[in-house]
Amino acid sequence: MKNQNETTRFIYTYGGHEDEQVLCQLEMRAFFGYHSDTNVLFSSKAVDPSRSPFMKKRLEVMVATNTMEEIIEYVKTLQLDDATFKITCINDAELEKMKKLSLPERRQIERKIGLEFKAEVDFEQPDHHFGVLNLHGRWYFGYYEKSEAVWHHHIQKPRSYSTALSTRLARAVVNIAVPDPAGLKVIDPCCGIGTVLVEALSMGIDIIGRDKNPLVTTGSRENIAYFGLKGNVQLGPISDVTDDYDVAIIDLPYNIYTHITSEQTFDIIRHARRIAKKAVIITIDSIDELIEAAGFTIVDRCIAKKSTFSREILVCS
Numbered sequence: 001m002k003n004q005n006e007t008t009r010f011i012y013t014y015g016g017h018e019d020e021q022v023l024c025q026l027e028m029r030a031f032f033g034y035h036s037d038t039n040v041l042f043s044s045k046a047v048d049p050s051r052s053p054f055m056k057k058r059l060e061v062m063v064a065t066n067t068m069e070e071i072i073e074y075v076k077t078l079q080l081d082d083a084t085f086k087i088t089c090i091n092d093a094e095l096e097k098m099k100k101l102s103l104p105e106r107r108q109i110e111r112k113i114g115l116e117f118k119a120e121v122d123f124e125q126p127d128h129h130f131g132v133l134n135l136h137g138r139w140y141f142g143y144y145e146k147s148e149a150v151w152h153h154h155i156q157k158p159r160s161y162s163t164a165l166s167t168r169l170a171r172a173v174v175n176i177a178v179p180d181p182a183g184l185k186v187i188d189p190c191c192g193i194g195t196v197l198v199e200a201l202s203m204g205i206d207i208i209g210r211d212k213n214p215l216v217t218t219g220s221r222e223n224i225a226y227f228g229l230k231g232n233v234q235l236g237p238i239s240d241v242t243d244d245y246d247v248a249i250i251d252l253p254y255n256i257y258t259h260i261t262s263e264q265t266f267d268i269i270r271h272a273r274r275i276a277k278k279a280v281i282i283t284i285d286s287i288d289e290l291i292e293a294a295g296f297t298i299v300d301r302c303i304a305k306k307s308t309f310s311r312e313i314l315v316c317s
Contacts, residue, residue, distance in 0.1 A: 008042045011059040011133065011140060012049065013095060015039060022302040024054040026313060027172050029300060030179040038096045040135065049147035051175055051203055053168045057090050059131045062142035068109065071132065071141045075116045084122035087114050087130045088144055095135060109134075113141075150202060158226050159193045159219035165251055165282065169304055169311075171199040176315060177249045177280035181205045184246040187276065189238040190268065194220030194231075196249055201229040207249075209233040210241065238271040248276035252283045262290065269294040279316045291316055 014036070016024050025035035031052075032043045049055040063074045089106035091098075101109075113132060114121060131144025151171040165173065174196060178186055184206065188196050191209030193216055200207040201224060209231060211217050217235050224231045250272055253260050265287060272279045273294045281291070282304075291298060296316035304311045 008061055008064070009044045010042070010046060011061060011135075012041045012043065012047070012055055013039060013057045013090065013093070014041065014054050015056050015093070016054045019305045020054070023169070023172055023304045023313065026300060026302040026315075027052060027054060027175050030176040030315075039094075040096050047179075049145055050150050051171075052147065053149070053151050053171050055147045056093070057131070057147065058145045059090065059133055059140060060143040060145075061140050063140075065139045065141075066137070068112070068132075068134075068139055071139050072113055072116050074141065075113055076118075078117065078119075080117065080119040080128060082119075083127035084120050084125075085114075085117055085128045085130060086121060086123055086126035087117075087132060090131050090133050090144065095133075098136065101134075151199060154195075154198050154202070154227060157193070157195075157198075157223045159223050161193055161216075164193055165195045165311075166306065167195060167199065169306075170195040172304075173249060173251075173280060173282060173313060174200045174203065174205065176313065177247050177278070178205055185244075186247045186249065187241070187243075187245045188249045188251075189241060189272065190250055190253055191220055191233065192216050192251065192253075194223045194233065196251065197231055197233070198223055198227055198229065200249075201231050202227065207231070210236060210238065212237040238268055238275075241271065241275050243275065245276045246278065248272045248279040250279060250281045252281065252285075252287075266290045266294065269296065272296075277317065281314045281316060283312050283314065284310070286312075287314075 028035040031047050032045055049058040065071055087110045089109045091101040093100050129144050133140045151167050154167045178184060186205055186207040189210045191197055191211050194209055197209045209220055214235055217233050220233045269290055273296055298314050299317050300315040302313050304313055
């Protein structure tokens with residue numbers, strides 16, 4: 001893990017199944033430029049924790065000290081005027097192999113610090129939600145935000161296929177492809193039933209979907225509308241696309257009814273290279289040679305596993 005320093009602005013905590021570790025780390029690298037080998041990551045970059053299926057909490061560090069008493073002295077200087085507050089000790093899980101604190105221990109820390117606020121506490125809807133974290137004897141205090149599992153609400157769709165990406169994987173793939181969405185145009189040219197589209201649209205990403213199968217484009221539109229989202233889903237192959245995009249997200253077609261040849265795979269990748277500066281490609285086959293032949297360079301990758309089934313996530317530019 002990178003060395004933490006006093007210029008660290010944010011601390012993120014992570015969690016997930018061990019099979020998802022490399023996928024989680026690929027998402028970290030996309031967001032922050034490096035990954036943590038533990039479940040804690042330090043960064044100067046602000047990322048909404050609800051974007052990620054792996055982030056649990058975010059602490060925006062206001063002060064870092066060697067003792068809790070120094071935190072208390074800092075809190076005494078805060079002027080909240082008529083605003084309310086709440087404080088949460090976020091040592092409620094094992095972090096960097098440090099044992100979690102018990103509920104009574106966490107409540108004691110919260111009370112000790114909270115008593116020094118010159119403001120009214122509100123446990124339900126505070127104007128300011130602060131967090132405190134002890135990590136290897138170092139204390140951190142600042143604004144606290146807990147991740148909301150938005151992706152979990154998208155699991156139950158009107159239309160679904162057994163071979164579609166899981167909602168959790170789709171959300172991670174979108175983050176890997178578009179960590180900073182401002183001003184970017186994105187396309188999913190093999191969108192299927194729209195699992196990627198739903199996740200991207202729910203994060204405010206400018207994305208359009210496309211598929212040459214009219215049955216799945218209808219299903220994709222239905223899924224998008226079901227969650228109250230608005231999206232553009234077009235009918236037709238990627239070869240017909242004439243606009244340029246910053247990023248293409250491509251889950252290469254496969255199932256018992258769709259046999260895609262090596263030539264067809266190359267054709268999809270070749271056209272992706274024509275229309276997009278960057279692509280994130282999901283494949284069950286080894287396609288490195290096809291990607292390189294199309295003019296892309298693989299800049300990062302990982303294997304996403306689910307039981308005995310594996311997909312490779314390839315980041316290409």
